[in-house]
Amino acid sequence: MNLGESLNMAVKTLTANKLRSALTMLGIIIGNASVITMVGVGQGAQRYASEQFESLGPNVLFIIPGSEEARNRTIDLPRTLTLEDAQAIASQVPTVTGVAPQLQTQQRIVYRNRNTNALVLGTTPEFTVVRDFAVERGRFFSALDVQRANRVVALGSDLAKSLFGSQDPLGQEIRIKNISFQVIGVMEPKGAFLGNNQDDVAYIPITTMSSRITGNTSPYGTEVSFISVMARDEASINAAQFQIRNLLRLRHKVTDVDDFAVRSQKDALEIVGNVTNALTLMLAAIAGISLFVGGIGIMNIMLVSVRERTQEIGLRKAIGASQQDILVQFMIEAVILAAIGGIVGTAIGIGGVTLVSAVTPLKAGVSPTAVALAVCVSGGIGLFFGVVPARQAAKLDPIVALRSA
Amino acid sequence: MQTIIRLEHISKVYGSGNTEVWALHDVSLTVNAGEYCAIMGPSGSGKSTAMNIIGCLDRPTEGSYYLDGMDVARLGDNELAQIRNRKIGFVFQQFHLLPQLSAIENVMLPMIYAGIPHKERQERAAEALTRVGLANRLNNRPNQLSGGQQQRVAIARAIVNRPVLLLADEPTGALDSHTTQEVLDIFRELNASGITVVMVTHEPEVARQTKRIVWFRDGQVIHDHLAPTNLGQMTLVPS
Ligand SMILES: Nc1ncnc2c1ncn2[C@@H]1O[C@H](COP(=O)(O)OP(=O)(O)O)[C@@H](O)[C@H]1O
Ligand SMILES: [Mg+2]
Numbered sequence: 001m002n003l004g005e006s007l008n009m010a011v012k013t014l015t016a017n018k019l020r021s022a023l024t025m026l027g028i029i030i031g032n033a034s035v036i037t038m039v040g041v042g043q044g045a046q047r048y049a050s051e052q053f054e055s056l057g058p059n060v061l062f063i064i065p066g067s068e069e070a071r072n073r074t075i076d077l078p079r080t081l082t083l084e085d086a087q088a089i090a091s092q093v094p095t096v097t098g099v100a101p102q103l104q105t106q107q108r109i110v111y112r113n114r115n116t117n118a119l120v121l122g123t124t125p126e127f128t129v130v131r132d133f134a135v136e137r138g139r140f141f142s143a144l145d146v147q148r149a150n151r152v153v154a155l156g157s158d159l160a161k162s163l164f165g166s167q168d169p170l171g172q173e174i175r176i177k178n179i180s181f182q183v184i185g186v187m188e189p190k191g192a193f194l195g196n197n198q199d200d201v202a203y204i205p206i207t208t209m210s211s212r213i214t215g216n217t218s219p220y221g222t223e224v225s226f227i228s229v230m231a232r233d234e235a236s237i238n239a240a241q242f243q244i245r246n247l248l249r250l251r252h253k254v255t256d257v258d259d260f261a262v263r264s265q266k267d268a269l270e271i272v273g274n275v276t277n278a279l280t281l282m283l284a285a286i287a288g289i290s291l292f293v294g295g296i297g298i299m300n301i302m303l304v305s306v307r308e309r310t311q312e313i314g315l316r317k318a319i320g321a322s323q324q325d326i327l328v329q330f331m332i333e334a335v336i337l338a339a340i341g342g343i344v345g346t347a348i349g350i351g352g353v354t355l356v357s358a359v360t361p362l363k364a365g366v367s368p369t370a371v372a373l374a375v376c377v378s379g380g381i382g383l384f385f386g387v388v389p390a391r392q393a394a395k396l397d398p399i400v401a402l403r404s405a
Numbered sequence: 406m407q408t409i410i411r412l413e414h415i416s417k418v419y420g421s422g423n424t425e426v427w428a429l430h431d432v433s434l435t436v437n438a439g440e441y442c443a444i445m446g447p448s449g450s451g452k453s454t455a456m457n458i459i460g461c462l463d464r465p466t467e468g469s470y471y472l473d474g475m476d477v478a479r480l481g482d483n484e485l486a487q488i489r490n491r492k493i494g495f496v497f498q499q500f501h502l503l504p505q506l507s508a509i510e511n512v513m514l515p516m517i518y519a520g521i522p523h524k525e526r527q528e529r530a531a532e533a534l535t536r537v538g539l540a541n542r543l544n545n546r547p548n549q550l551s552g553g554q555q556q557r558v559a560i561a562r563a564i565v566n567r568p569v570l571l572l573a574d575e576p577t578g579a580l581d582s583h584t585t586q587e588v589l590d591i592f593r594e595l596n597a598s599g600i601t602v603v604m605v606t607h608e609p610e611v612a613r614q615t616k617r618i619v620w621f622r623d624g625q626v627i628h629d630h631l632a633p634t635n636l637g638q639m640t641l642v643p644s
Contacts, residue, residue, distance in 0.1 A: 005517050012510075013505060319518065319562065320489050320518040322483045322487070322518075
């Protein structure tokens with residue numbers, strides 16, 4: 001008997017019992033849908049984070065406070081980075097063209113009768129260069145503003161809108177933590193970075209920030225949250241990283257373990273990759289387990305089916321079906337169930353991924369590898385879990401099978 | 406004359422030791438081409454066991470069996486399957502039609518296993534169904550047919566691969582007297598066209614319409630005689 005005949009026969013049998021066939025497929029459908037969705041979302045998360053870091057440009061370095069151990073253990077990082085560190089880097093590291101220390105807190109911001117809660121970020125004029133952030137109207141604060149700790153503020157575009165509406169904010173007075181600031185500029189829209197809206201932020205001189213708003217909170221000097229640094233070019237990244245590390249080790253009198261880290265864009269991408277790979281792997285493992293359970297479901301139903309169709313098997317053997325014919329017939333039924341389940345599940349998974357990318361910033365994608373893998377694995381599961389029932393059917397003694405009423 | 410069935414000193418033993426059952430005990434039987442033979446005997450006398458061996462569904466414990474000149478007693482499973490497919494047609498008491506298939510699809514089944522192309526299958530199946538008087542029932546499912554019609558579909562399925570031998574184990578056991586006669590008419594016609602027919606039956610009126618009656622008891626052939634052509638004269642219980 002050829003394969004086409006077997007296929008035809010299997011389809012007839014499976015469509016004769018549609019509800020059961022559908023229920024049998026359910027496990028595989030769910031398994032595949034979850035594989036496709038979860039891997040898609042995992043990769044979407046990775047792509048999203050990667051794009052965010054890539055958007056920073058290849059020349060950017062981040063200096064973050066705390067030892068490796070401290071960073072892994074707590075989110076309340078030790079305050080080991082200071083404004084003086086940033087100034088030292090700017091003046092002593094030759095491969096660096098811009099240094100933007102950042103100190104940020106959430107504050108209440110008031111303009112007349114309107115008020116809102118927003119992030120207040122203290123930094124230096126280099127911030128606009130390092131982060132490629134342009135002013136739309138007015139100006140960003142200058143080195144002189146920083147030097148004098150002037151009470152001036154540049155508003156993110158969303159923040160400007162929520163405080164001023166259609167009114168012109170330039171020259172107006174707003175109050176941050178009840179201290180009045182003069183609005184000198186409005187930034188261009190920039191979008192979110194890792195989920196934080198950069199347009200809902202008030203940018204002020206870092207000196208004003210530490211003297212008026214946060215106060216001196218570090219025993220080492222004026223605390224900063226972290227420092228963004230721009231290297232001269234991509235080729236000097238490694239040199240800059242090395243020089244900054246040496247300088248800070250000297251300044252912090254490090255003898256043993258660094259109480260800071262210097263990260264390049266490449267490092268960040270690597271970390272993102274590691275985290276999301278682990279995540280994707282975990283999701284895939286969960287989905288794999290549900291596929292396996294789906295396979296067991298198929299085996300279970302096929303075993304029941306063999307028992308129910310004992311007489312049919314006996315009859316087929318009596319009219320000339322060989323053991324192999326029977327084996328192939330039941331194997332094909334199992335594989336068809338699994339493969340169709342795989343295809344339906346994949347379609348649902350693609351739907352899920354599309355939905356996720358529509359309602360979240362994750363650019364979840366359906367990877368062709370995941371689809372191919374899911375469908376092949378489903379077919380394989382059908383083969384694997386179909387063997388036992390099919391062998392049972394093939395080995396039936398036709399006389400016994402025909403007699404069973 | 407050509408011999409279709411030659412059983413020589415066939416024994417069939419089920420179980421072993423204390424539970425040993427000799428279903429057949431040294432049975433020798435020859436059936437020639439063109440014969441129409443009824444097998445009778447009490448329940449448990451070995452009729453079905455003999456039919457299973459003749460039909461290559463089972464192998465004897467002892468003895469040899471030549472089917473259409475070929476020694477089949479020691480053949481493997483695959484070869485036996487092929488012989489059942491090409492040389493033998495089966496008719497069972499419970500019809501054994503596949504409920505999800507139409508009449509013509511049921512009749513096409515043996516030809517699928519014979520590797521006959523689809524078009525020819527359809528033609529031959531329709532032909533066989535016409536032969537049993539079901540030309541207008543090709544696409545009915547078994548549950549849309551009466552018992553007699555179902556058995557006729559089963560007969561069409563049995564003859565569609567043009568076997569030399571038609572085996573029927575109590576084919577009329579589930580039918581009323583009217584449909585029994587329909588089935589017997591078909592058997593007689595098939596036999597007249599050259600197919601050798603062997604049929605197990607409990608009913609004397611059925612056996613009477615064959616050409617030869619073989620009596621079994623306790624796994625042995627105890628009587629073997631020509632069937633009386635005259636309906637009234639037959640001795641139903643052998644001496
Ligand atoms: N598979 C089997 N296992 C054990 N004993 C069997 C088996 N098949 C038949 N027998 C025994 O063999 C004897 C003959 O059975 P069978 O050929 O079915 O008789 P009949 O068809 O004439 O009624 C009976 O005693 C029956 O119990
Ligand atoms: Mg019997």
